Amino acid sequence: MQFENDIYEVAIIGGGISGTALLYSLSNYTNINRIALIEKQPEVALGNSHRTSNSQTLHFGDIETNYTLEKAQKVKGAASLVKNYLLRNDPQQKIFSKYHKMVLGIGKEQTEELRERYKDFKSLFPGLKLIEKEEIELVEPNVVKNRTPEEEIIALSTEEGYTIDFQKLAQSFLGKSVANTEKTIDLMMETKVKSIRKEGEFYQIQTDRDVVVAKVVVFTAAAYSLLFAKSLGYGKDYALLNVAGNFYLAPGVLNGKVYTVQLKKIPFAAIHGDAEVHNQSKTRFGPTAKVTFLLESRNYATFVDYFRTAGLSINAFLSFFNILSEKVILEYIVRNFIYDIPFFGRRLFLRQVQKIVPSMQLGDLQLAKGYLGIRPQIVNLKTKRLELGEAKIVGENILFNITPSPGASTCLQNAEYDTEKILEFLGQDYTFDKNRFLQDLGDEQALAQIT
Ligand SMILES: Cc1cc2nc3c(=O)[nH]c(=O)nc-3n(C[C@H](O)[C@H](O)[C@H](O)COP(=O)(O)OP(=O)(O)OC[C@H]3O[C@@H](n4cnc5c(N)ncnc54)[C@H](O)[C@@H]3O)c2cc1C
8 A cells, every 4th residue: 555655746757957957846836745856876967967968058049050940939938047047046157157159151151041040030139140250250269260361251149158067057956956845855866767657546666776656757867768658658659869979179279159050951069169168278179979879878788778769660760761861961970970980080070170260280189088978869750750859758647858959958948848747747736836937037028928
């Protein structure tokens, strides 16, 4: 027999930026009293949310040339929640640094593309400026140095560049969650979820320590969310194309973030250079994008699980074949594979870096050791195509979040959505103080919508 006191109202599985943002929302803005956060690592955010696993960018959609206006609108709203959290809770800027950022157009085709984009995007992003070579040189001299006078370059630039240590942000969310001592918030660290099943109205979560029982479960376990979804019969139309991202480090040659124009049909950020979050004397270039058959970076034990997420069906095979038969994607994958190969990789990557900083020398570029994250890109088995951005699977009293980029930028909006959904699951005795959530985190526009 199960005693009410043993049952959690909500169990969150995975303590990265997504899981901790949700815990922050549930513990501070709802009347839910018993919450468990289950994380297999000894600390939060040691996976893709760690400083060395991602590009540290708060994506607004202003300089990401693969975002449509509609997508940029959504991402801007989501990123603003994170920005406002930081501005209100981190006045000493221990979690983030504010640098300018720009996307660079090189040559006739790209400069024209950016001029057109500026016309469409400037009303959504009033701080965005179209700047010519002379102005670029003032803020980023090394971007212009060694270019021929004939080479055409322009940039879309803004001062709204936030570089974030997402692990520290996750720690901050956690700190603000456990500060609420009136509730039972159990942090189960070094506890790995092995399997899950539904028994009656509760979920029985088998961990390597104990069984955890919960009314509602949310998976924020990155690529593993899909595997657990499949174990319960959900997410059959999805597989994953996992793309590992590494970086090269150089001495500080840039003052802010410099992105390049996105390759068409490629759903992840083009190579860019930026200062490390709290160290402008180091510039990081990347990320590379190497297809991998692992679910977690450097964790070779996850190889078998990767194939279990795809399901090894004919449909999955046809989807991968369809995606890889696109010449642009195949070439991109092969090129990125070479970037990680000693000797050749650095030389090939240098050519990409020189598009941003033409004076960069081979000796100044080193593969970043110990860095690496994995973007679980969603393959839609129905359309047989790669999807851009995150996926959420909604089941019976259960949610599964799969979070490639820009999953860290959208963490609070995702938490807001999940909080509302969890309340729907739990029933009418439960409340979410959304007004206070938006007063604390929203900007004027978001507030105007509710008042
Ligand atoms: C190269 C690269 C660059 C990126 N750049 C950006 C960027 O600039 N801006 C941006 O917004 N996003 C970026 N992203 C995406 C961003 O890093 C992710 O969307 C985000 O970190 C996902 O957070 P998460 O909490 O969902 O997953 P994670 O941080 O991976 O957390 C998942 C957690 O689940 C735990 N877990 C897994 N299985 C179990 C289990 N069985 N039991 C218990 N715990 C489990 C893991 O240990 C882990 O802590 C980038 C990603 C990569 C790889």
